[in-house]
Amino acid sequence: MKRLMKRTSFCLLLVVATASANDEAVPQSGNAFLHQCGLPSPGHSKDPAPPLFGFCFGYVNGVIDGALMATAPAFPFCTPEEGVTREQEYRVVVKFMEDNPDADHLLTASLVISAMQKAWPCGSSGPAKK
Numbered sequence: 001m002k003r004l005m006k007r008t009s010f011c012l013l014l015v016v017a018t019a020s021a022n023d024e025a026v027p028q029s030g031n032a033f034l035h036q037c038g039l040p041s042p043g044h045s046k047d048p049a050p051p052l053f054g055f056c057f058g059y060v061n062g063v064i065d066g067a068l069m070a071t072a073p074a075f076p077f078c079t080p081e082e083g084v085t086r087e088q089e090y091r092v093v094v095k096f097m098e099d100n101p102d103a104d105h106l107l108t109a110s111l112v113i114s115a116m117q118k119a120w121p122c123g124s125s126g127p128a129k130k
Contacts, residue, residue: 027059030104030111031099038094060090063112076113078122092119 027033037056066077096115097104103111 003059027056027108030106030108031109033108034094034097038098057090059108060093061086062111063109064116065090065114067116075122077116077120079116079120084120089116092116101130 010068027036033056037059070114093112096118097111098113103114
């Protein structure tokens with residue numbers, strides 16, 4: 001029993017330490033997101049992606065998936081029936097933030113949803129296609 005308690009305590013400590021360390025990597029605003037996750041400028045072909053690209057890509061897709069699940073069946077945006085790639089969604093979000101610097105102080109998640117709504121607003125096209 002003592003051994004189980006020690007293992008449980010160690011795991012809890014590890015989870016808390018990891019969460020605290022990763023909290024700095026979470027881009028809370030559009031400004032932070034662009035700084036950490038923006039696409040490289042056209043003249044910098046040697047650097048294909050920012051160091052946190054995997055995290056950033058996953059963050060954007062997590063917000064999108066979460067929004068679709070939380071709002072079903074009344075989706076906040078509707079992608080075309082022929083489908084949209086995850087990379088395309090990511091580029092749409094980054095471009096939206098770059099084109100709207102006046103909103104980059106807002107929460108990153110809200111900017112992700114705004115970007116998707118601007119790119120693919122819902123009308124008579126029905127539910128979002130993933």
